[in-house]
Amino acid sequence: MTELKTKPNDKSVIEFLNNVENKRRREDSFAVLKLMKEVTEEEPLMWGDSIVGFGSYHYKYSSGREADWLQIGFSPRKQSLTIYIMDGFEKYEELLDQLGKHKIGKSCLYINKLDDVSIPVLKDIMTESVKYVRETF
Numbered sequence: 001m002t003e004l005k006t007k008p009n010d011k012s013v014i015e016f017l018n019n020v021e022n023k024r025r026r027e028d029s030f031a032v033l034k035l036m037k038e039v040t041e042e043e044p045l046m047w048g049d050s051i052v053g054f055g056s057y058h059y060k061y062s063s064g065r066e067a068d069w070l071q072i073g074f075s076p077r078k079q080s081l082t083i084y085i086m087d088g089f090e091k092y093e094e095l096l097d098q099l100g101k102h103k104i105g106k107s108c109l110y111i112n113k114l115d116d117v118s119i120p121v122l123k124d125i126m127t128e129s130v131k132y133v134r135e136t137f
Contacts, residue, residue: 004069005048006051007048008070013044013046016052017052025076025081037054040072047073051070053071053084054072056071059137080103082109083109083126086129087136098121099122099125100118101116
């Protein structure tokens, strides 16, 4: 089995975020960092080269493969601020309707800028996702 390349490491989260070229994305990243610290009550770690993650959990695929992954995290990508929500978005349909301008993938929430979304709704989604991961795994 191949080993996951994205793992927690000792790289500096602050240094990583300070090096985000786009000023708006950098400022939004620090705001999300603060929000995730509040939600998780944990300190962030770099996961790989470009993901800021909080907490971790151990999971096992039906194939038998096992891995550790972050409970919640984000990455300031060039195209958007990507927020990783581990339990997907199906159960958040009502909250997503209230969130504002965004796109979603399976476990990724894509936001162009924080001004486009409701911060209280975003915090609710984060809180519920972290709660789910902590209660399930």
